[in-house]
Amino acid sequence: ANKYKIAVIPGDGIGKEVIEAALAVLDALASAGGSFVLDYEHFDWSSERFKTTGSYMPDSFLDVLQPKDAIFFGAVGDPTVPDHISLWSLLLPIRQRFQQYANVRPIRVLKGIKSPLADCKPGDLDWVIVRENSEGEYAGQGGRTHQELAIFSRHAIRRIFRFAFEVAEKRPRKLLTFVTKSNAQRSGMVLWDEVAYEVAKEYPHVTMDKMLVDAMTTRMVLRPESLDTIVATNLHADILSDLAAALAGSIGIAPTSNLDPTRRAPSMFEPVHGSAPDISGKGIANPIAAFWTAAEMLDWLGEKADAKLLMEAIESVCGRGILTKDLGGSANTAEVTDAVCTAI
Amino acid sequence: ANKYKIAVIPGDGIGKEVIEAALAVLDALASAGGSFVLDYEHFDWSSERFKTTGSYMPDSFLDVLQPKDAIFFGAVGDPTVPDHISLWSLLLPIRQRFQQYANVRPIRVLKGIKSPLADCKPGDLDWVIVRENSEGEYAGQGGRTHQELAIFSRHAIRRIFRFAFEVAEKRPRKLLTFVTKSNAQRSGMVLWDEVAYEVAKEYPHVTMDKMLVDAMTTRMVLRPESLDTIVATNLHADILSDLAAALAGSIGIAPTSNLDPTRRAPSMFEPVHGSAPDISGKGIANPIAAFWTAAEMLDWLGEKADAKLLMEAIESVCGRGILTKDLGGSANTAEVTDAVCTAI
Numbered sequence: 001a002n003k004y005k006i007a008v009i010p011g012d013g014i015g016k017e018v019i020e021a022a023l024a025v026l027d028a029l030a031s032a033g034g035s036f037v038l039d040y041e042h043f044d045w046s047s048e049r050f051k052t053t054g055s056y057m058p059d060s061f062l063d064v065l066q067p068k069d070a071i072f073f074g075a076v077g078d079p080t081v082p083d084h085i086s087l088w089s090l091l092l093p094i095r096q097r098f099q100q101y102a103n104v105r106p107i108r109v110l111k112g113i114k115s116p117l118a119d120c121k122p123g124d125l126d127w128v129i130v131r132e133n134s135e136g137e138y139a140g141q142g143g144r145t146h147q148e149l150a151i152f153s154r155h156a157i158r159r160i161f162r163f164a165f166e167v168a169e170k171r172p173r174k175l176l177t178f179v180t181k182s183n184a185q186r187s188g189m190v191l192w193d194e195v196a197y198e199v200a201k202e203y204p205h206v207t208m209d210k211m212l213v214d215a216m217t218t219r220m221v222l223r224p225e226s227l228d229t230i231v232a233t234n235l236h237a238d239i240l241s242d243l244a245a246a247l248a249g250s251i252g253i254a255p256t257s258n259l260d261p262t263r264r265a266p267s268m269f270e271p272v273h274g275s276a277p278d279i280s281g282k283g284i285a286n287p288i289a290a291f292w293t294a295a296e297m298l299d300w301l302g303e304k305a306d307a308k309l310l311m312e313a314i315e316s317v318c319g320r321g322i323l324t325k326d327l328g329g330s331a332n333t334a335e336v337t338d339a340v341c342t343a344i
Numbered sequence: 345a346n347k348y349k350i351a352v353i354p355g356d357g358i359g360k361e362v363i364e365a366a367l368a369v370l371d372a373l374a375s376a377g378g379s380f381v382l383d384y385e386h387f388d389w390s391s392e393r394f395k396t397t398g399s400y401m402p403d404s405f406l407d408v409l410q411p412k413d414a415i416f417f418g419a420v421g422d423p424t425v426p427d428h429i430s431l432w433s434l435l436l437p438i439r440q441r442f443q444q445y446a447n448v449r450p451i452r453v454l455k456g457i458k459s460p461l462a463d464c465k466p467g468d469l470d471w472v473i474v475r476e477n478s479e480g481e482y483a484g485q486g487g488r489t490h491q492e493l494a495i496f497s498r499h500a501i502r503r504i505f506r507f508a509f510e511v512a513e514k515r516p517r518k519l520l521t522f523v524t525k526s527n528a529q530r531s532g533m534v535l536w537d538e539v540a541y542e543v544a545k546e547y548p549h550v551t552m553d554k555m556l557v558d559a560m561t562t563r564m565v566l567r568p569e570s571l572d573t574i575v576a577t578n579l580h581a582d583i584l585s586d587l588a589a590a591l592a593g594s595i596g597i598a599p600t601s602n603l604d605p606t607r608r609a610p611s612m613f614e615p616v617h618g619s620a621p622d623i624s625g626k627g628i629a630n631p632i633a634a635f636w637t638a639a640e641m642l643d644w645l646g647e648k649a650d651a652k653l654l655m656e657a658i659e660s661v662c663g664r665g666i667l668t669k670d671l672g673g674s675a676n677t678a679e680v681t682d683a684v685c686t687a688i
């Protein structure tokens with residue numbers, strides 16, 4: 001079996017619950033003949049740690065994480081710490097310092113789950129959103145300047161477009177939609193357009209089309225079947241990916257991979273949902289996003305067969321109506337987890 | 345009858361068609377005992393003008409428009425001119441130079457129109473989106489700096505919050521949701537939060553809640569009935585208002601008012617949709633957005649009874665299924681227009 005070193009950072013709130021559930025599912029998968037062994041190191045980096053020690057993680061976090069093959073992350077956010085502090089002390093520095101520049105968010109309507117869209121037929125909504133994860137509106141200069149500086153560099157735009165084209169090329173429809181607001185935001189966004197058409201020449205087999213971010217929401221709602229792979233800036237994709245998850249039924253199912261495609265640094269895998277303080281501690285959080293995230297991690301590590309098996313187990317459980325409340329069901333976290341373990 | 349001086353700028357594409365239709369409807373309203381007379385001056389400011397004379401509008405546009413009581417605007421955008429040039433040569437300078445700082449976008453599911461959301465009952469989706477219209481991400485420094493500078497000033501944030509609270513206060517539910525991304529965008533957005541809570545103290549009868557822009561899309565899709573008045577930055581509201589229009593059935597129905605609440609400058613009224621080159625010239629554009637826009641203009645001018653009558657006429661026509669293609673019907677622009685004139 002192939003052995004991988006995984007840093008596990010459950011973080012705050014339901015992050016802890018869903019990561020625990022996902023580890024159980026990964027164990028079941030490994031025992032059921034999986035071709036991998038995961039060697040975990042657990043980290044207590046969290047708001048709790050911050051409140052007792054004064055920091056979310058040690059200054060040496062890059063050195064500590066660098067030897068790992070992947071980082072499995074839960075959520076960060078605590079009612080007693082301002083979000084712009086908690087996030088910039090844990091999640092965002094890892095994304096940025098490791099140059100995990102490709103944030104990949106696959107989303108589709110899973111078997112057994114109902115889209116809130118009346119006319120959405122099975123297969124209509126099946127997208128991969130590729131989010132620029134290293135700069136743009138999250139450039140992250142701090143302070144109280146009363147202005148936000150969004151930095152767009154040709155280098156970063158080019159690499160995210162190349163990555164997005166590679167994703168699109170492997171999908172059956174070979175369609176890439178790039179999102180921009182170049183009609184109103186004149187500087188960075190016009191560069192974004194320019195690089196798009198430049199990189200497109202390297203991928204003649206992929207069809208590319210351009211959408212303004214506002215009109216994109218309309219297309220997602222009214223013509224989901226017209227979209228496939230999507231690439232957008234940090235902020236635009238943040239917004240569109242939450243919308244996508246909602247249209248697929250719930251934010252409680254959506255996974256994220258923060259990839260360093262050069263594989264120089266470990267990549268980080270996290271559910272899109274946050275720490276959800278309102279439901280944390282109740283054992284009712286939807287673990288599907290964490291399971292799907294685990295499948296994405298296995299896929300990235302090269303364990304494609306097991307990743308696929310895990311997705312099938314998830315869909316078979318959803319298909320039998322074993323769903324948490326956010327999806328209209330009445331199962332709790334443990335029931336969904338047990339059902340997925342059994343299905344495996 | 346009260347007389348108002350109106351600048352009419354049909355602009356490009358379907359802008360010309362829907363403004364013509366709206367003028368017919370306004371005429372019908374005036375003849376049918378309306379208490380107003382509109383004194384139009386027509387301007388050919390458009391991409392066509394740009395292509396023959398080299399400019400969208402004369403340099404004296406502020407002086408020319410200043411004496412008007414309102415500006416009735418169609419759309420700008422032409423396939424042969426880059427959008428960031430056309431928009432910054434006509435629409436955006438008028439918004440910004442006249443300090444029309446409150447962009448108001450009411451949206452609801454009109455009688456006879458179906459929301460794409462399966463569970464959306466009549467009355468569930470009934471929102472007013474208030475968009476900061478003078479700064480933020482549209483601050484508009486030009487050039488090729490490869491960065492976007494979003495400027496947020498305490499003064500501008502305070503006035504848009506005051507305006508939004510005034511709107512919320514007049515609505516039955518007295519609920520204001522403010523949208524931010526203060527967890528990731530640290531500077532301007534944290535100021536936005538700060539001012540929100542400061543201004544809220546002046547409006548104790550309004551309930552205020554805060555949403556992150558990404559989570560906001562989810563709430564709009566999954567719990568539309570939980571929202572009422574919404575206030576957001578220039579870019580966030582741009583995205584959310586297109587989503588709102590889609591959830592209410594079509595971008596073809598949504599109106600915008602660009603208001604100078606001090607009434608020092610004329611305010612500008614425009615449909616949210618653009619020039620739509622793909623359907624322009626075919627006589628099939630949905631004129632409802634322009635009609636609803638006309639109603640908003642009358643309301644702003646003080647002609648509230650006639651504004652209400654116009655909305656009733658629109659809804660009675662929609663209720664009878666006389667709809668354009670974007671709404672699932674087969675009527676053309678003229679048929680919808682005639683039906684609304686007759687209903688009046």
Ligand SMILES: CC(C)[C@H](C(=O)O)[C@@H](O)C(=O)O
Binds near residue numbers: 214
């Ligand atoms: C055309 C464009 C500049 C404009 C905007 O972004 O403000 C439009 O999308 C709108 O919503 O009015």
Ligand SMILES: CC(C)[C@H](C(=O)O)[C@@H](O)C(=O)O
Binds near residue numbers: 238558
């Ligand atoms: C928590 C927040 C900073 C984060 C982001 O905006 O990137 C989240 O919304 C996400 O989508 O991963």
